[in-house]
Amino acid sequence: MSQHRKWMHAAGLAAALTFSAAVQAQDVKRLEAVADSFAATSKFSGTVLVAKGDRVLLDKGYGSANLEWNIPNAPSTKFRLGSVTKQFTAAGVLLLEDRGKLKVSEPVSKYLPDLPAAWNKITIAQLLNHTSGIANFTSQKEYQSIEPFTKKPAEIAALVRDLPLRFESGSKFEYSNTGYVLLGQLIEQVSGDSYATFLRKNIFEPLGMKDTGYDWNAAILPNRAAGYARGKSGIANAGFINMSIPHGAGALYSTTADLLRWQRALYEGKLLSAGALQAMTTAYKSGYGYGLLVREAQGSKELGHGGGIEGFATEVSYRIADRISVIVLSNVEGSRFGSLVSDLSGAAHGDAVMLPSERKAVMLAPAHISATALYLRGDMNDWGIRDRLQKTGAGSYAATIELAPGRYDFKVGSEDFKTIDLGGLEDDQQVALGTAQVMDAVGPNLSVEIPRPGKYTFILNVANAQEPVINVAPAAP
Secondary structure, eight states, X not given: OOHHHHHHHHHHHHHHHHXXXXXXXXXXXXXXXXXXXXXXXXXXXXXXXEEETTEEEEEEEESEEETTTTEEOOTTOBEEOGXXXXXXXXXXXXXXXXXXXXXXXXBGGGTOTTSOGGGTTOBHHHHHTTOSOOOOGGGSTTHHHHTTSOOOHHHHHTTTXXXXXXXXXXXXXOOOHHHHHHHHHHHHHHHSSOHHHHHIIIIITTTXXXXXXXXXXXXXXXXXXXXXXXXXXXXXXXOOOOTTTTHHHHOEEEOHHHHHHHHHHHHTTXXXXXXXXXXXXXXXXXXXOSSSEEEEETTEEEEEEEEEETTXXXXXXXXXXXXXXXXXXXXXXXXXXXXXXXXXHHHHHTOOOOOGGGOOOOOOOHHHHHTSOOEEEEGGGTTTSOEEOEEEETXXXXXXXXXXXXXXXXXXXXXXXXXXXXXXXXXXXXXXXXXXXXXXXXXXOXXXXXXXXXXXXXXXXXXSTTSOEEEXXXXXX
16 A cells, blocks of 8 residues: 555544544433433432443433432442342342253242242242232232331241232233242242342352442441432432342342443343343243343344332343443432433434423414324333324323333323423322323423222323323223
């Protein structure tokens, strides 16, 4: 190659690298704008990490780790994970299977012999993917009375052991924290170690996760965030829970950086065998794998889970094809950020993501609405699965979704929310079941509290286009 051609080649490469760096800087700026906007509008307190491949694009803290001392949240802040713990429990069980200590196709009663007779045929796999039919102990009225006290897994299971199975094991999906407490107990029984010790020796230490562990109440833990709850009078200290209770269902703490290490190691095959990883990330009933939600996002498998526990809310996501990690940890219980995770994942993928400040309010008219396909979107359908509302009458639309108990955020609008974007009024975002709620154009999310499992109908009435009304109620039998 001539010197001239070498120079031209070098100049072209330098220009390409400069352009690439500029694009990457623009992408990072956009990600930060998405997170900053969400933090401002939702009063978010916690940490956010976004990575693509080996590159961390965003790693930032918001709000306070301790309001009384005015200590800010930072990437080093440790948060309780709640149900994000379940993927570690599932991986622990699969590690034992890889080592020939058990088979997930076997009845769990083979290893835990003191279970009720009705549970004898329930397999380990059915506990892992929530198809066991065992009642959820956190949904029982007696649960709150035991929260402050030290309990063993068998004592937790005792809350529901005399209840009949809710359905034939394996026939359907129903989320059960009881199942994961039993899986934690299974790990202890088979390994001979405590649940905390087994995970430390077999997962955390080998993967270099120095800021992850069992969140014992009495432990002195540097950089641990204080947990809060939103009440009628504002932010308050969260209620107490003895951390022996959530066990394999929700007892761990971690940081955004450690969870990124975890995702890379798990999904890149550095922990489990290929067969075990495939089993863990396969969608069974209702799109649930082993400790993970599994769905398709733009042709790629996306894996994740949310968590909620006294004082904390969490959500993690990983898009396999692009190696996109999104990790959001909050020290305010009940926080909902499914839309944030979806937007950050989309922005990291290169999708156009519109900020609330960029949306233009539109004057709605009956003709405008009738010409637009309307969709219900919320964390009850993972924010990425849109349910189209069906027209049920003049100015009336409806969609019915089966929901488990809990609090859900949602909005209504056109499929991409660019044409119509209906949400909550700024100071009135809670929808009471069976009570009509006026919606706002380009408003924040609405929320609804679902008291018991079942089908619920979301009814939109736009007879008065300037005051669209939403009503959520149990579906008619």
